[in-house]
Amino acid sequence: MATSSRRTAMWNVIQAIEPLDGNVVPVRTIQETRPPEGFEDAYVAEVNTRSASKVTKTLDIELPRDSARPLNHLRRFCKYEMLPDHVKSAVDEFRKKQTIATLPTLFCILGPPLPDAEYMRALLDPYTPVPRARSRSLSPTASHHSKEPPASETSRPEKWPELFLFKIRVPIYPPSNAEVAELWSKTMWPVTFNPAAAPSTVVPPPQVLSRAQKSIEPRAGYYLALAREIAKESKQIGRGRGVGAVIVDPDIESRIDNNAWEEGYNSRERWMQAVIAVAGDCRFARSEGRGPYRDYHLPPDAPATAYYGYKVDKEGGPDLHALMRAIELVARVRRGDPDHQVSMSNRYCMPVVFSDPQLAERLSPLEEYFLYEAGNHAIPGDSTSSISSTPTSSLSPRKRKLDEPNPEVTSSLDAQVGTEQPSSTPLPAPPPSTATALPDSTSSQLLPADGVESSLASLRIRTRAQGGYLCTDLDVYLSHEPCICCSMGILLSRFRAVIFPRAGRMESGGLASEPIVRPSPVQKETNTDTQTAPDDQASDGAENPERPYYGLHWRKELNWRALGFEFVEDETDDNLSNEGTFHA
């Protein structure tokens, strides 16, 4: 009965969640925000247009391009009109000295690396510009020369124009976007920008990114609001800082979407069904080094200042961060532990710790609800519902006991729920037996009687035996930008995507790749009043401009990558975090 009332309380908390309003935007990769810039020397030579294909062949043989550095972004030939200004003026200077007008020419790039000039002169000698038969010089000084020997392509004239060979500096890496391409084309040498050409190590393939973004957008506001609710719970219980993590299975989301069409419900309202695990920060819940682990909480009346600032010696480490605990909760189901305590050690093989360092046995009410009870919601179109009768259910009473939240934890949260409710719109409390059952639930998927927990978690988190592996293909929504340690933990766990609110950016974070660049509507509106435009970067909320930007989610050096998204709320104050500096 205690269970059902707690379940009802949790259900009410979840029903009361209002989604954040805003947009999901990809976190650019560090390769995009800090593109490698390297420049090397090359020559520009002027050749006869009709010889272009021969020149190409000759250069392919004599100056083969390094396949590891194809330099495909550099145009090989361009017309005079396309040349950057400084090259144009060099050409103009050169032509002034020439006395012969030529047939149409092209400009060709040689290198990088910079080849030997004399070698190039010899190599290109057969393809140099060909004088016109009837000379019509380009430069005024040459206009008087009308007595050139008649030239044709077959007969070599007496006076062969000198080869125009000019040293320029060119970018050796492809441009990261069209603007850069345009700039380089104007100032260095014509380059092309091909968004599809970037290897997937540099940026996520565009179609992969947009597909994920489309699947994340509709419900991200709900998941992030839930993450904040988990954060609030952790803080209210006194277990940790206000940081929360929500793990979502995109596969369940798409099943919900598919079924919504057939059954005519609003799939957005079923957002909670795709949440497979949640976890809150627990850094105050383990007495650090005071003998075997035992619960230690900040007192309920701890002043707000207890949370402010970073007191490293009084906080647990990253293993107690919300993300790390959420990962362990998923792992715990994957292992299909019949008995958690035994599973932590396989002593004759493993000379290692066999306790529960991440407090995965002591779940908060919301953590327990989503890991074990939310599974009782019917999953639309689930073909694997037969799994619910797997033999593991016989072991559940034991698990149940272990999962029983700490009584003081429950009471403090219940008290909180009780006090909060009058202020919010009172929701009709559903009868306990159907509290978590959604309207489309078939009777076989309804909640079993209290205390008889079937292992429904396995419906949603596949065990090792069912092919589940780490956090493969899952998404994680966080209330804050994760610390470097947790950011790398996301990659090592093989998540598909990580999403956090921009307002939760942290100085110690590992995912952001650049300072927040805000469109400045204020600037536009006030432009008429004053000429001095406000500095975007300086007015950038509480973000420390000196913070490092790792963009760990998608770095070419690393073996694993995850898609990264920020949620930009429509209305948000500029206080990125009101708890000061710490690791989230």
Add this chain to the structure above:
Amino acid sequence: MAEIMDPADMVEDQRHMYFMKQALAMGESALLCGETPVGCVLVYKDKIVGSGMNDTNRSMNGTRHAEFLAIAEFLQIHQKTELQETDLYVTVEPCIMCASALRQYKIRKVYFGCANDRFGGTGGVLTIHSDPSIDPGYPVQGGIFREDAIMLLRRFYIQENGKAPNPRPKKNRELNTTFDNGDGFVFTA
């Protein structure tokens, strides 16, 4: 090169070698358990106060690296603040995740065997131990029994991965026992 070594340095070297051997022994255990063979020990006042090995396959938790297990063992008995006088000996350079965790836990110094060119967080890929951060940095020293650490990894990666959807036959592969001058190991995981 016949320099005479300071006896104090020799003692110090012996110390590092002794503890690294213990870390390598943990790596051997990992290999026996089918885990990526990385092992470590935490040393406080000349005593091993925590040890760990990679445990990701058994635990189904990709974050259970040797360093995390060693710290968990350490914290069962010791104060967290005592990590500030504790050194880590680990067979492979800590990954970015562990490099950050060690910094947040304020480790005193990290000694490692071979570098980690794929995930290394103390010089291999990133320099988390010395980057600007809200925690003080820590010094690192690599190369202690580097070849032994690499051999452990090679012995692991030459095995066939029965769990892979299409296991690559590796019967014809021979264990490479030569070393070049670089000091890294390229993980193929």
